Amino acid sequence: MISISSRVASGSIEVLDASDPSDIRLALRPDPGGVFLGWYHFRLSGARGRACRFSLVNASDALTARLANREDYEHCWQNTGPVASHDGETWFRIPGTFDGSAFVFEHTPAHDICHYAAWAPYGAEREQRFVARAQTSPLVSLETIGLSLEGRPIDMLTIGTAAPGRRKCWIIARQHPSETQGGYFLEGVVDRVLDAADPTARALLDVAVLYVVPNVNPDGSANGLTRTNIAGVNLNREWNGPSPEHSPEVHHVRTRMEAIGVDFCIDCHADNELRCNFIWPSENVPSWRPQRRAVFEAFERAWAAASPDYEPGHPYPGGCPPEADLGMAWNWIGNRFPQALSVLLEQPFKDVTRLPMPETGWSPERAYRFGRSFPEALRAAVGRLEPHGRG
Ligand SMILES: [Zn+2]
Structure with missing residues (x-):
């Protein structure tokens, strides 16, 4: 059985459905006030060697609070991916794709615990x-x-x-x-x-x-x-x-x-x-x-x-x-x-x-x-x- 927890340093994610590793559905948690979102950090365990596919289903909501005049810039979900770490110290990058509403990434953890985040957390x-x-x-x-x-x-x-x-x-x-x-x-x-x-x-x-x-x-x-x-x-x-x-x-x-x-x-x-x-x-x-x-x-x-x-x-x-x-x-x-x-x-x-x-x-x-x-x-x-x- 796999499990996902945001009870880690600066953790944040909502788990919608983690029953199938090939279709893990997650939501970004908005800040109090509901305007800003985009940060995430969570821990996955129990998926060593299994191909996992994660969807942040409300990623497009983060684009509504873009700064002014940024239309000509690539937005935060383009040409990037999350960082991941097996030891919480060394963070490597995995690719992600944005499909217009969700941000999707795939990863096969090499160890029992793997962390995923928008950028390396600083707890x-x-x-x-x-x-x-x-x-x-x-x-x-x-x-x-x-x-x-x-x-x-x-x-x-x-x-x-x-x-x-x-x-x-x-x-x-x-x-x-x-x-x-x-x-x-x-x-x-x-x-x-x-x-x-x-x-x-x-x-x-x-x-x-x-x-x-x-x-x-x-x-x-x-x-x-x-x-x-x-x-x-x-x-x-x-x-x-x-x-x-x-x-x-x-x-x-x-x-x-x-x-x-x-x-x-x-x-x-x-x-x-x-x-x-x-x-x-x-x-x-x-x-x-x-x-x-x-x-x-x-x-x-x-x-x-x-x-x-x-x-x-x-x-x-x-x-x-x-x-x-x-x-x-x-x-x-x-x-x-x-x-x-x-x-x-x-x-x-x-x-x-x-x-x-x-x-x-x-x-x-x-x-x-x-x-x-x-x-x-x-x-x-x-x-x-x-x-x-x-x-
Ligand atoms: Zn700032």
Whole structure:
């Protein structure tokens, strides 16, 4: 007998019918509020050596919440497939097809247990191990800046020591819980910065302090949600007026930013339609100053030099909205702190077009190494920011 369970880290799926391995029918579970869906992670057991065929029967529902002007882009179910893992650590890619309503994939598990997911999950246990390990560095202090709606801690790592003239550089991740790429990316960033023998890390911490919030939406992660918190709120539309009842997570991060200040911020996301890494400055906010462009370009040149996985020149997907939505973190931060460079990062779910790896697609290992390259780019940006209080 085969069995399917979503009671795994960040698990999510509804089982409609799993009685026949050749026709396993599943449904994506919408976030609270019913607007967003797309994330899934489940465990199959008892099917070793048996050809299984899975249908996510309501996959087309995920297309109703596409971002504006994306009609010319391939959507999230095209030219990709789920990731699978027998050990929960190493994830490989299997092909999938979209038939207009369902997303279908076939796989014959080599072992008794096999996991399937939209992208490699990044569970709470891994996150807690990472934070606990980081806090033991003499360079790090940890502060729980508040609790989520369900009472989970929102942690902030401070790396380095504040001093006059040192830039305050923020890295925040995982407002959207299905975008687990941010978790692996952050591990790469932090591991590199905490390497006492790494000259880039030492030089960076001479001129900057890092404030790292690894998970802005821990309830969403724990509950296997796609885009919202447990109240059904898309946190990345709440920055202009977070409410303690519906979006305390954003309120806590914003409050610390106001108290500490911001010279640089990168908000880590992932986009399931892209085939590349993408960054963009918050250049449409009312307080944007053209001098920021040169800082951004130095940042992007340095990142491209540090990692072939950042390829400059990709346009904003669907065109940059002419009016900035100040409910989005990168825009709100860029507007509130006009001397700061505030950047949006989108990693892919699919395989990348440059240096593709069909066996895995864009993977946790690539995201981690991309994170390790980030301090070189940040150092270039920090060196070009204006002194405080000028301009
Ligand atoms: Zn996102």
